Amino acid sequence: MTDEARAERMVLLCKSLFDRGYSVGGAGNVSVRREAGGFIVTPTGSCLGRLSAGALSVIGADGAPLPGPKPSKEFAFHRALYDVRPEAGAIVHLHSTYLTALSCLEGLPRDNAIRPFTPYYVMRIGHMPVIPYYRPGAPEIARDLAAAAQGSKAQAFLLASHGVVVLGRDIDDAVNNAEELEETAKLQFLLRGETLHYLTEAEIAELGGGY
Numbered sequence: 656m657t658d659e660a661r662a663e664r665m666v667l668l669c670k671s672l673f674d675r676g677y678s679v680g681g682a683g684n685v686s687v688r689r690e691a692g693g694f695i696v697t698p699t700g701s702c703l704g705r706l707s708a709g710a711l712s713v714i715g716a717d718g719a720p721l722p723g724p725k726p727s728k729e730f731a732f733h734r735a736l737y738d739v740r741p742e743a744g745a746i747v748h749l750h751s752t753y754l755t756a757l758s759c760l761e762g763l764p765r766d767n768a769i770r771p772f773t774p775y776y777v778m779r780i781g782h783m784p785v786i787p788y789y790r791p792g793a794p795e796i797a798r799d800l801a802a803a804a805q806g807s808k809a810q811a812f813l814l815a816s817h818g819v820v821v822l823g824r825d826i827d828d829a830v831n832n833a834e835e836l837e838e839t840a841k842l843q844f845l846l847r848g849e850t851l852h853y854l855t856e857a858e859i860a861e862l863g864g865g866y
């Protein structure tokens with residue numbers, strides 16, 4: 656896929672996320688790898704519902720931004736994740752309602768914020784480490800994300816009191832992961848107070864999960 660096609664696809668899927676309430680206002684940011692190195696990134700302060708392919712930020716293969724709109728202030732954490740997870744082709748950061756609500760809870764298990772109760776959480780996400788709270792844009796987010804992601808199969812990370820960061824092979828995969836993960840968080844809140852059947856270790860292992 657050419658970089659132009661990647662940018663068009665990114666704009667289309669970001670608008671789809673926005674139109675269905677996965678992001679609001681200027682919250683969230685998205686990036687994809689370019690064909691010959693470097694990245695296409697949503698500009699800082701932009702609304703995911705109102706992007707245009709010709710007005711995205713571009714980072715060159717040497718890591719330097721090309722002339723144009725300034726990239727997301729979170730590009731440092733996108734970059735840190737790409738560095739330690741070479742298989743990732745796209746990253747989506749959202750403040751989606753249920754995952755952000757989850758991120759605000761006290762006492763979340765640091766190694767995995769959601770105990771698996773559906774197969775698709777295991778198949779798509781694996782597990783979801785929790786990164787402590789830092790102000791948006793803080794360099795510590797990149798540092799802690801890289802440490803949590805290195806050598807891990809986790810496809811998502813919960814930023815405490817902030818939102819979620821989701822990886823994918825490409826933009827379609829990352830958006831699918833984000834949508835299904837938000838649904839899992841929603842189910843968990845809907846089922847609060849009910850007796851949940853959690854998947855057993857054997858059921859998780861059969862799905863290729865575990866960590």
Ligand SMILES: O=C(O)[C@@H](O)C(=O)COP(=O)(O)O
Nearest residue numbers: 682683684699700727728791
């Ligand atoms: O929460 C924040 O402020 C950022 O993490 C964010 O979601 C939007 O920042 P920009 O991508 O710089 O607009």
Ligand SMILES: [Zn+2]
Nearest residue numbers: 683750791818
């Ligand atoms: Zn954010």
